[in-house]
Amino acid sequence: MSIALGAPIIPSLFGWLMPTCAGAPVDKVAARADRILLVLPSLERGGGERVLLQLAGSFLAAGREVHVVALLGGGPLRALVPDAVTLHELIDAGGAPKGPTLAWRAFPKLVSLIRMVKPHAVLSTMTGTNLLVVLACLRARIHMRLVLREAASLVNTKSVLKRQAMRWLYRCADGLVAVSAGVAQDLRGLGLSDDRIHVIRNPVDVEQLRYLAGKGRPLSSHGDEPYVVSLGRLAEQKDHPTLLHAYAASALRASHRLVIVGGGDWHGRLKHLADELGLADRVLFTGAMDNPYRVLADAELHVLSSRWEGYPNVLLEALALGVPVVSTDCPHGPREILNDGRHGRLVPVADAATLARAMDEELKQPSSGVEAVLAAHRPQVVASRYLTLLDGGTEVLQS
Numbered sequence: 001m002s003i004a005l006g007a008p009i010i011p012s013l014f015g016w017l018m019p020t021c022a023g024a025p026v027d028k029v030a031a032r033a034d035r036i037l038l039v040l041p042s043l044e045r046g047g048g049e050r051v052l053l054q055l056a057g058s059f060l061a062a063g064r065e066v067h068v069v070a071l072l073g074g075g076p077l078r079a080l081v082p083d084a085v086t087l088h089e090l091i092d093a094g095g096a097p098k099g100p101t102l103a104w105r106a107f108p109k110l111v112s113l114i115r116m117v118k119p120h121a122v123l124s125t126m127t128g129t130n131l132l133v134v135l136a137c138l139r140a141r142i143h144m145r146l147v148l149r150e151a152a153s154l155v156n157t158k159s160v161l162k163r164q165a166m167r168w169l170y171r172c173a174d175g176l177v178a179v180s181a182g183v184a185q186d187l188r189g190l191g192l193s194d195d196r197i198h199v200i201r202n203p204v205d206v207e208q209l210r211y212l213a214g215k216g217r218p219l220s221s222h223g224d225e226p227y228v229v230s231l232g233r234l235a236e237q238k239d240h241p242t243l244l245h246a247y248a249a250s251a252l253r254a255s256h257r258l259v260i261v262g263g264g265d266w267h268g269r270l271k272h273l274a275d276e277l278g279l280a281d282r283v284l285f286t287g288a289m290d291n292p293y294r295v296l297a298d299a300e301l302h303v304l305s306s307r308w309e310g311y312p313n314v315l316l317e318a319l320a321l322g323v324p325v326v327s328t329d330c331p332h333g334p335r336e337i338l339n340d341g342r343h344g345r346l347v348p349v350a351d352a353a354t355l356a357r358a359m360d361e362e363l364k365q366p367s368s369g370v371e372a373v374l375a376a377h378r379p380q381v382v383a384s385r386y387l388t389l390l391d392g393g394t395e396v397l398q399s
Contacts, residue, residue, distance in 0.1 A: 031391070031392070032120070032391050033064065033119075033120040033121035033145060033387070033390040033391050033392075034063075034064055034065060034120055035064070035065045035067070035117065035118070035119045035120050035121075036059055036064050036065070036066050036067070036119060036120065036121050036122075036123065036390060037067045037069060037113075037114070037117055037119035037121070037122045037123070038052050038055070038056055038066065038067070038068045038069065038122075038123050038124070039069045039071070039110070039122065039123070039124035039125075039129055039133050040052055040053075040068065040069065040070050040071070040124075040125065040126075040129065041070075041071050041072065041102075041125075041126050041128065041129045042070055042071060042072035042073075042074075042075050042093075043070045043072075043073070043074065043075030043076070043077040043078045043081070043089075044072075044075040044076065044077065045075075045076055045077065045288055045290070046077075047151070047202075047312075047313045047314075048125040048126050048149070048151045049077050049125075050077065050080070050313070051125070051149075051151075051202050051203065051313070052068070052123070052125055052149075053068070053077060053080045053081060053082070054203055054205065054379060055123075055203070055379075055382075055383055055386055056068055056081070056082055056085050057082045057379075058203075058379050058380065058382075058383030059383065059386075059387065060082055060084050060085065062383065062387060064387075065086075066082075066084070066085045066086070067085070067086045067087075067088060067117055067119065068081055068085050068086070068087050068088070069088045069090065069110065069113060070087070070088070070089050070090065071090050071091060071102055071103075071106040071110070071129065071132075072089075072090075072091050072093055072097070072102060072106075073089030073090070073091060073092050073093045074089070074092075074093030075093065076290045088113055090105075090106045090109040090110060090113070091105050091106050091109070099128070103128065103132050106132070107132060107135070107136060107139075110132065110133070110136040111136045111139045111140050114136060114137060114140040114142055114144075115140050115142060118142055118144075119142075119144055120144055120145065120390075121144055121145040121146070121147065121390040121391075122137060122144055122145070122146050122147070123147045123148075123149065123386070123390060124147075124148055124149065125148075125149040125151060126151065126152075127150065127152065127156075127157055127162065127166065128162075130148040130149075130150070130166075130169075130170070131162070131165050131166070131169055133146070133148070134146065134148070134169040134170070134172050134173065135169065137172075138172065145174045145175075145390060145391075145392055146172065146173045146174050146175075147173060147174060147175040147176070147177060147386075147389055147390055148170060148173045148175075148176050148177065149177040149179070150176060150177065150178055150179070150183055150186075150187060150310070151179045151183070151310040151311065152183070152308075152309070152310040153182065153183065153186060153308040153309065153310055153330075153331045153332050154186040154189070154190075155307070155308040155331060156237065156308060156310075163190065166190055167190045167191055167192070170187070170190070170192055171192060171193070173196065174196070174389075174392070175196055175198055175389045176192060176196050176197045176198065177198055177199075177200045177386070177389070178197055178198070178199050178200075179199075179200070179201060179202055179310050179311035179333070180199065180201065180310060180311040180332045180333045180336050181199055181332070181336060182331050182332025182333065182336070183199075183310050183311070183332050183333075184197050184199050186332075198385075198389060200382060200385045200386060200389075201311060201336075201376070201377060201382065202311050202313050202316065202377065202382065203377055203378065203379040203381075203382040203383070204313065204316040204317060204320050204374060204377040204378075204379075205379050206320045206374055209293055209317055209320050209321055210297075210320075210321065212291055212293040212294075213293040213294045213296070213297040213321055214294070215291065215294070216291045216292070216293050216294025216295065216297075217291075217294055218294055218295070218298055219259065219284070219286075219295055219298070225256070225257055226255065226256045226257075226300045227256050227257040227258065227259045227284075227298075227299055227300065228247070228252060228256050228257070228258050228259070228299060228300060228301045228302075228303060228359065228363075229258075229259045229260075229261060229295060229296055229299035229301070229302050229303075229323075230243055230258070230259070230260050230261070230262075230302065230303045230304065230305065231261045231262060231292055231296060231302070231314045231317075232261075232262050232304070232306070232314065233262050233263065233264040234260070234262050234263060234264030234265065234266040234267045234270055234285075235264045235265060235266055236266070236307070237306055237307055237308055237309075238262075238304075238305060238306050238307075239305045239306055239307045239328070239349070239350060240260060240266065240270050240305060241270070241273055242305050242328075242350050242351070242352050242355060243258075243260075243303060243305040243355070244258075244270065244273055244274055244277060244279065244283070245277070245352035245356075246303075246305070246352040246353070246355035246356040246359060247279065247282075247283070247356070247359070248277040248278070248279060249352060249353060249356040250356040250357075250359050250360050251360045252301075252359060252360060252363060253279075253282060256300060256301075256363075257282055257283070257284060258279070258282060258283045258284070259283075259284045259286060259295065259299070260283065260284070260285050260286070261286045261287075261288075261289055261292045261295060261296075262286075262287075262288055263287050263288035267285065267287075270285070271285060293317070293321065296314075296317065296318060296321055296323060297321040297322070297323065299318075299323050300323075300324075300363060301323065301324050301325070301326065301359065301362055301363055302314065302315070302318040302323050302324070302325045302326075303325070303326050303327070303355070303359060304325065304326070304327040304328060304334065305327075305328055305355065306327075306328055306330045306334075306349075307328070307330055307349050307350065308330050308331050308332075309330055309331070309332060309333045309334065310332060310333060311332065311333035311336070311337070312327070312333050312334060312337070315327060315333075315334060315337050315338065315344065316337060316373070316374070316377055319343065319344070319370045319373060319374065320374055324344065324362050324363070324366035324367060325338070325343075325344035325345075325362075325367075326344060326345045326346075326347065326355070326358045326359050326362050327344060327345075327346055327347070328346070328347055328348065328349045328350075328355070329346040329347065329348060329349065330349050334346060337373065338367075338373075339373065342367065342369065343367050343368070343369060343370050343373055344362070344367050345358040345361065345362050345367065346358075
């Protein structure tokens with residue numbers, strides 16, 4: 001971790017770990033990162049976790065030794081860990097600790113693991129995990145390259161303390177990967193050095209998605225009636241209430257069912273809202289699905305109603321499976337993915353009336369020309385950019 005370059009003193013809150021980023025040892029770093037450690041919060045369903053597991057496979061194909069660390073063990077994505085990867089699960093899923101409790105329990109185990117594996121490079125994702133990884137690398141005092149992948153808009157980070165921790169600790173990383181230009185701008189807004197920020201967009205493996213769609217189960221509860229689908233956690237960020245209001249006002253309410261795939265805390269209130277809008281027999285809540293891609297592939301349209309994102313892979317996945325999309329023009333990612341609306345309609349956030357019209361229009365006249373979008377997100381292209389950064393390269397082409 002080349003953390004001796006101009007990093008500021010970490011406040012006394014973290015002083016017991018390591019007084020400064022400059023306190024790391026100066027052992028020689030391998031010219032090529034032949035041993036890479038990838039750190040995930042868990043192996044539960046999540047876009048960031050799927051991306052890192054996909055990168056793990058690409059790194060293996062490039063001849064690297066790959067270790068994957070899940071702070072919380074178990075989870076449905078465990079089956080996606082490539083066979084040749086060494087998997088480390090730090091905390092048993094039985095107690096299901098979350099947030100600070102999980103971090104507190106995982107921290108000493110992560111430090112010990114880093115000292116044992118002695119990776120040439122570490123790559124982590126998700127803000128909370130990134131902060132923990134920086135502290136663990138400092139505590140381990142093993143010289144390595146450290147790259148942090150930031151996948152969400154700062155709107156998602158409401159805690160003032162967490163934002164301040166990002167300002168302090170992200171400066172210790174050799175590279176910061178922003179999944180979109182918008183996320184990169186957020187990082188600059190924290191005062192982080194522009195020369196450490198690299199935009200590397202998410203990969204989409206078209207052939208793998210089609211394979212998974214072929215293995216998945218179709219919806220069977222409503223016969224052959226066409227449907228519109230929305231994949232995403234049932235949470236504030238995804239703004240399903242606006243989607244339900246838009247569906248209720250749209251012409252497709254009479255011709256297409258609405259299928260909402262995902263689990264989350266908002267399930268009860270969304271079902272209640274659907275009942276209030278008279279949609280009880282028109283909306284299907286499937287819950288979370290380990291393989292939602294058959295349901296996605298069979299849909300007539302995918303709708304993303306989010307208030308904020310980082311770089312929503314579900315839009316890429318829908319396009320890869322030949323499904324037209326409509327999305328809110330939220331920060332960040334949809335406008336970049338859809339090329340300013342050329343490959344799918346964009347609508348203002350929380351505007352149910354405009355969303356309803358866009359859904360009707362996209363069904364009547366789907367957007368086209370997505371081949372170039374998918375080509376720019378090929379896994380080999382994306383993985384090569386990550387490896388350039390993990391190997392210590394300073395020039396990472398923007399996707």
